[in-house]
Amino acid sequence: MSNPLVLCFGEILFDCLADQLGLKLEDVKSWTPYPGGAPANVACALVKLGTPAGFVGAVGEDEAGNELVNLLEEVGVDTTGVQRHPTAPTRQVYVVRDLKGDRTFAGFGEYDTAEFADTRLQAKQLSESLFVNAEFLVLGTLELAYPETEEALYHALDLAEQYDLKIILDVNWRPVFWQDQTIARTKIQGLLKRFDFLKLTKEEAEWLFDTSDPGAITYRLSSVEGVLVTDGENGCSYCLGENEGKLPAFSTDVVDTTGAGDSFLAGFIHQLIKYGIHSLSDAETVKRIVTYASAVGGLTTIKPGAIAAQPTAAEVDTFLASHQL
Template identity: 60%
Template sequence: MNTKAIAQPPARVICLGEVLFDCLANELGKSASEITSWTPYPGGAPANVACALVKLGTSSAFIGCVGKDVRGHELVQLLQSVGVNIAGIQYNSQVPTRQVYVTRSISGDRTFAGFGDKRADQFADAYLQAQHLPPELFLEAEYLVLGTLELAYPQSRAAVFRALELADEYHLKIVLDVNWRPMFWRNEEEVLPLINQLWQYVDFLKLAEEEAQWLFDTTDAGAISYRLGSVEGVIVSNGDAQVSYCLSDNEGTVEPMKVSVKDTTGAGDAFLAGLIHQLCQHSTQKLQDPQLAQEIIRYACAVGGLTTTKPGAIAAQPSSAEVASFLQQNLC
């Protein structure tokens, strides 16, 4: 196992988890067995968030593990070219960089179709090493962004909880995007107990509607916030449908602006990046302003929506100028 230590500028947001290739089906409306060709696009939820943040103007770092292979080096070079701090990336020479196969419906909605001929735990991101997390990244950062996929494997799970220790030590706020993906887990009985261990750390929680229903028996962000008690924000999204939010004590809904959808891959990650970018622009005390709270969610919707207008997750992400222009054109 090798790690790469590179002196880089400090990041306001650390994103920890997987970076991978989403292999998108070139034919729409077909099952995986019917697809004859696939196109690989860089992705992985935490990496998507890290890249989208930089494009919006908020510095970020990515912590994760890739294979010591051509695909891994290509992904790291991409992150570096975007401007993401890569000092926390580890390399594993024993297992490859992850590839995920993704089918698409006629309307562009995606469905994960597995990992080819490998098991879920036979990829480098499952072997992120806790002892190699760089504490110096946490010294200057303000937010740590996590998903739940890395909880599926013993070594990356230990790295998640080590990151939470460092975040507590250096007073970072924790943003959790549940991002539930059953195919990443070999034992689904582990899922709920492990996710439940995270609630005590979380400051901001993002869920899809089905995740909210599964975990809390409601899709109302205010009810979830009340149930958890200690969070500063809860956001429940549902693709291009209404978003329910509770920021500070402000509850409400936002209807996303309509766009011409090409590919929904990474849209939720872009939405989350838009949210975090706005949190970095405003002190959390300002979330008590109802109008600002709604504007923050509307901004996040715009970032997510624009990302669906092009294929791929990272390549499709908008700049802050593009978001500003889109919001201006869609003034209520």
């Protein structure tokens, strides 16, 4: 897919989901690997909804890396921005699940978190041509934990600002990725003034801002155009343009919550491109956009795996036609 409108920068990996629910890491008997990584999840979800997207990140020259790149290409994600590292392995993360299907990232097996290929993304190898025609750049914060990829992240931000892309931060706080968690909050807060839209969970909002009120966060940041705060089964709240609101979550038969927030974000971006930034001045359109995003997120929880479970635009439309918040 050429000329992606959305560039998703960061990690792609295998989520190894515990086959047995409610067990600790050491007690799990078997695991099933599913492709994941928040930026990759967003890119795949966007393409399935009909918005051209590209992934920018690094994987190893190994079988896992081959599988993930092949998957992106099969889905239709632009892989121009994928770098391959000759020796560092493609990341796998072990995920335990409670009896409700909610997951916790539990570790990386035999490797240290800094040994994986996604920590070696090279700034000088970023494809500037990708930024020329794109409209949005989506970033997480895990890349701040590793010096080489942190440098690449800041270069991507510079390119996005040079070519006037809207920049979206999904905080995606995962303590297990950081060797020194005490510097994480400072590094993340140092980024916040460079973003147009901020998406975070209720826990992340309280951790960074001591409030989960998106209006208060928007006021605090002043330069941001919108804030989305998700809270799982309790729904989400938002401040977009001058419009604030809360929406409950759709009721679904939850199997696995992995990637639901990423799909929510993809649904939001897909609708934002459809209606245009100017539409955020209209309260009803804003509510329609967030409702759509909630449906995309909810539908992703009814099957295991982040990418495999993502709905098509037709499936979202069918769901919305028969479900109301």
